[in-house]
Amino acid sequence: MMTTLIKNTINYFLNLFYPIFKKILPKQVYIYLSIGAVNTLFNIGLFTLLYEIIYHSTSLIVVGVNLKVAAVEIATIISFLLSVLSGFWLSKNFAFAGASNEEKEKKKQFRRYFLVSLQGQFSDYLITKGLILFLGIRPTIAYYTSTVIMLIINFFLQKYYTFKVKHRKN
Numbered sequence: 045m046m047t048t049l050i051k052n053t054i055n056y057f058l059n060l061f062y063p064i065f066k067k068i069l070p071k072q073v074y075i076y077l078s079i080g081a082v083n084t085l086f087n088i089g090l091f092t093l094l095y096e097i098i099y100h101s102t103s104l105i106v107v108g109v110n111l112k113v114a115a116v117e118i119a120t121i122i123s124f125l126l127s128v129l130s131g132f133w134l135s136k137n138f139a140f141a142g143a144s145n146e147e148k149e150k151k152k153q154f155r156r157y158f159l160v161s162l163q164g165q166f167s168d169y170l171i172t173k174g175l176i177l178f179l180g181i182r183p184t185i186a187y188y189t190s191t192v193i194m195l196i197i198n199f200f201l202q203k204y205y206t207f208k209v210k211h212r213k214n
Contacts (some may be wrong), residue, residue, distance in 0.1 A: 057141045079134040087127035094119035139205035156206040
């Protein structure tokens with residue numbers, strides 16, 4: 045019941061704003077970018093919240109690690125894992141809704157989604173660093189450039205690897 049309400053609300057907003065982009069983006073690309081933007085905002089908000097909570101809490105030491113010192117890493121890992129879960133759900137239900145819904149296939153899709161997301165994190169970092177170090181591009185411009193590159197690459201990886209639609213032979 046709640047899932048249906050959430051799906052209907054998301055579909056409402058996707059359909060409400062699509063006419064603005066209809067002339068420049070196919071619907072699947074528009075949906076992919078829209079849900080990706082929402083999921084990115086979720087990730088950033090979660091990271092910020094977790095970082096602030098961890099950093100400003102008392103100096104806790106767990107398994108020999110000072111949590112205050114490791115706040116960025118801990119917040120990054122937790123926000124990444126949670127946004128992978130939300131991103132998979134959004135992608136599966138909206139951008140790539142035509143992909144198989146068989147339980148076995150969904151597990152395979154999730155593993156692939158996680159790998160593509162992990163690859164995206166590392167590639168984004170490497171491209172950003174490379175643009176800064178080797179081409180002397182300002183960090184913010186390098187980061188934006190890398191993000192655009194990775195959005196394009198990840199769209200095709202998700203479409204043709206993670207959520208590929210198998211065609212039946214007649």
